[in-house]
Amino acid sequence: xxxxxxxxxxxxxxxxxxxxHHVNFxxxxxxxxxxxxxxxxxxxxxxxxxxxYHHPDPGGEIFxxxxxxxxxxxxxxxxxxxxxxxxxxxxxxxxxLWRNIFMGRExxxxxxxLDIKTMVEETRKLMSTAMGFTSAAVSPESTVGTFxxxxxxxxxITRALYFEAGLIILDEPTMxxxxxxxxxxxxxxxxxxxxxxxxxxxxxxxxxxxxxADRIVVLDRGTVAGQFMKGELAFDELIDRLTRLARxxxxxxxNHVA
Amino acid sequence: MDSVxxxxxxSPTAQRGRFAKLLRMYALQIAIVFVAVLLWAFxxxxxxxxxxxxxxxxxxxxxxxxxxxxxIPLTLVVVAKEIDLSFGSIMAWGMAAFSVVFLLFxxxxxxxxxxxxxxxxxxxxxxxxxxxGFIVVKFGIPSLVATLGTQFFWRGVVLVITNGQGxxxxxxxxxxxxxxxxxxxxxxxxxQFVWTIIFAVVTWFFLNRHKFGAHVYLVGDxxxxxxxxxxxxxxxxxxxxxxxxxxxxxAGFVVSAQILFFWPTLGEGYLLSTLASVFLGGTSxxxxxxxxxxxxxxxFIIAIINPGIVAAGWTAYWTQLIYxxxxxxxxxxxxxxxxxxx
Numbered sequence: 001x002x003x004x005x006x007x008x009x010x011x012x013x014x015x016x017x018x019x020x021h022h023v024n025f026x027x028x029x030x031x032x033x034x035x036x037x038x039x040x041x042x043x044x045x046x047x048x049x050x051x052x053y054h055h056p057d058p059g060g061e062i063f064x065x066x067x068x069x070x071x072x073x074x075x076x077x078x079x080x081x082x083x084x085x086x087x088x089x090x091x092x093x094x095x096x097l098w099r100n101i102f103m104g105r106e107x108x109x110x111x112x113x114l115d116i117k118t119m120v121e122e123t124r125k126l127m128s129t130a131m132g133f134t135s136a137a138v139s140p141e142s143t144v145g146t147f148x149x150x151x152x153x154x155x156x157i158t159r160a161l162y163f164e165a166g167l168i169i170l171d172e173p174t175m176x177x178x179x180x181x182x183x184x185x186x187x188x189x190x191x192x193x194x195x196x197x198x199x200x201x202x203x204x205x206x207x208x209x210x211x212x213a214d215r216i217v218v219l220d221r222g223t224v225a226g227q228f229m230k231g232e233l234a235f236d237e238l239i240d241r242l243t244r245l246a247r248x249x250x251x252x253x254x255n256h257v258a
Numbered sequence: 259m260d261s262v263x264x265x266x267x268x269s270p271t272a273q274r275g276r277f278a279k280l281l282r283m284y285a286l287q288i289a290i291v292f293v294a295v296l297l298w299a300f301x302x303x304x305x306x307x308x309x310x311x312x313x314x315x316x317x318x319x320x321x322x323x324x325x326x327x328x329x330i331p332l333t334l335v336v337v338a339k340e341i342d343l344s345f346g347s348i349m350a351w352g353m354a355a356f357s358v359v360f361l362l363f364x365x366x367x368x369x370x371x372x373x374x375x376x377x378x379x380x381x382x383x384x385x386x387x388x389x390x391g392f393i394v395v396k397f398g399i400p401s402l403v404a405t406l407g408t409q410f411f412w413r414g415v416v417l418v419i420t421n422g423q424g425x426x427x428x429x430x431x432x433x434x435x436x437x438x439x440x441x442x443x444x445x446x447x448x449x450q451f452v453w454t455i456i457f458a459v460v461t462w463f464f465l466n467r468h469k470f471g472a473h474v475y476l477v478g479d480x481x482x483x484x485x486x487x488x489x490x491x492x493x494x495x496x497x498x499x500x501x502x503x504x505x506x507x508x509a510g511f512v513v514s515a516q517i518l519f520f521w522p523t524l525g526e527g528y529l530l531s532t533l534a535s536v537f538l539g540g541t542s543x544x545x546x547x548x549x550x551x552x553x554x555x556x557x558f559i560i561a562i563i564n565p566g567i568v569a570a571g572w573t574a575y576w577t578q579l580i581y582x583x584x585x586x587x588x589x590x591x592x593x594x595x596x597x598x599x600x
């Protein structure tokens with residue numbers, strides 16, 4: 001299998017707290033990986049390492065398309081094409097829609113002078129296509145703090161799409177969404193697959209992850225407790241095993257741990 | 259003809275919509291101008307003699323820049339959800355650095371000493387601003403505390419360097435800096451007022467038309483998301499503090515050049531009026547919003563309060579009370595507005 005992303009022997013300690021120990025994790029080309037785990041299992045830490053926000057402890061290695069990446073930074077990760085949809089919490093509420101879409105990657109000339117006209121135009125285009133905003137009250141100049149939860153999620157997702165990401169990470173994208181908004185979000189994940197791209201779908205709600213993921217990786221207390229291929233396990237069986245994991249700290253896996 | 263007639267009925271409402279949108283977008287700026295005009299009209303009514311003559315405007319344009327020059331870049335720092343209390347001491351620190359260079363050249367080439375000293379003054383201000391930013395960013399100390407500390411520190415440095423003594427600066431009159439910084443255009447417009455406008459335009463440009471300003475807004479609005487989206491948060495903050503540092507040193511030089519004397523107490527007493535300008539101008543103490551235009555207009559509102567009160571025949575003791583009130587009221591209004599939005 002061709003790997004888009006490979007992480008080997010990743011550990012991360014914050015002071016005395018070990019958030020991850022010796023984790024191996026990979027994402028195949030055009031694969032949707034569901035990442036499951038309780039609060040504190042290390043999902044967020046793993047994601048923040050992939051996005052360059054945290055650096056792994058010495059010994060950990062990261063490969064992108066089989067090439068080793070030294071010192072991954074947020075900017076470098078975005079250059080590679082790793083894009084995160086961090087819920088709505090990665091929006092700046094008091095700023096306009098277009099400033100949020102282009103946050104941290106503003107279009108500008110070499111001197112740093114903003115190309116506002118293009119950014120507003122692009123935002124307007126994205127609004128009617130990707131975001132599906134139809135209300136006349138919303139314009140590229142509207143502040144996102146006034147948007148509904150679903151609209152804000154739409155902004156975050158659209159932002160990831162606009163920049164042609166190869167790997168899209170969705171960090172609990174369905175949290176706080178209504179039923180129809182959740183469905184829209186899941187459709188979007190399916191869309192990533194058909195567009196030939198890869199995704200990591202993080203959620204603690206297995207109901208959402210199960211139908212869309214090609215492979216499910218379960219994290220528990222900083223280690224990979226097990227993983228399952230799609231169709232390998234019936235939904236009910238998976239839930240049973242996860243419940244036992246929560247109780248005993250042990251997961252009966254069909255052993256696909258890399 | 260037909261198509262024109264068809265589109266026409268739509269346009270008045272569309273126009274009204276656009277007008278309403280502009281009104282909403284610039285509500286704060288319109289409000290601040292409204293307040294300025296109202297206050298001016300009130301003072302004019304109380305003392306037509308004072309406010310009907312040119313002298314008062316000449317003096318306003320001369321002295322308001324002393325703190326407006328700092329309030330304008332301070333807007334960047336406050337938008338980035340930080341604060342700087344040390345600018346008054348940095349004004350004097352810049353001049354203390356100037357005085358060292360100036361005294362070095364006093365016997366040999368005093369004019370050269372002035373030019374070099376001016377340069378060193380600006381560099382000293384830049385360094386002090388950078389240090390503020392560095393302390394805040396690297397050690398994670400709240401800027402309120404960090405700059406309170408550097409405020410005392412730099413004042414102390416000034417007192418040690420100058421030994422508490424002032425310095426006559428009449429030689430400045432023989433250099434180009436005098437007409438450039440504090441001269442008069444056509445005997446009417448003080449150059450420091452022109453510089454204030456230049457500062458405002460340049461700062462506005464960087465805040466609203468440049469990546470740096472975009473990042474300033476993002477950092478102040480949501481530090482965490484700015485960081486997640488790859489904004490260099492630390493660099494942005496340090497640069498904002500640097501801007502205030504340089505501007506403070508510049509303003510310190512302007513004040514000293516105007517009165518041709520450097521007092522080691524230079525800058526004391528500007529704290530309140532400068533902060534009041536920023537907050538009254540609509541820049542939120544919670545970060546993420548604010549305009550240079552608001553600060554610029556508010557600086558002049560602050561400036562007319564004192565002479566307005568005196569000319570109206572009341573005691574000037576009211577001034578400080580009103581400044582304090584302005585800060586408390588404008589910051590409270592921001593808090594209320596913010597809660598309404600949430």
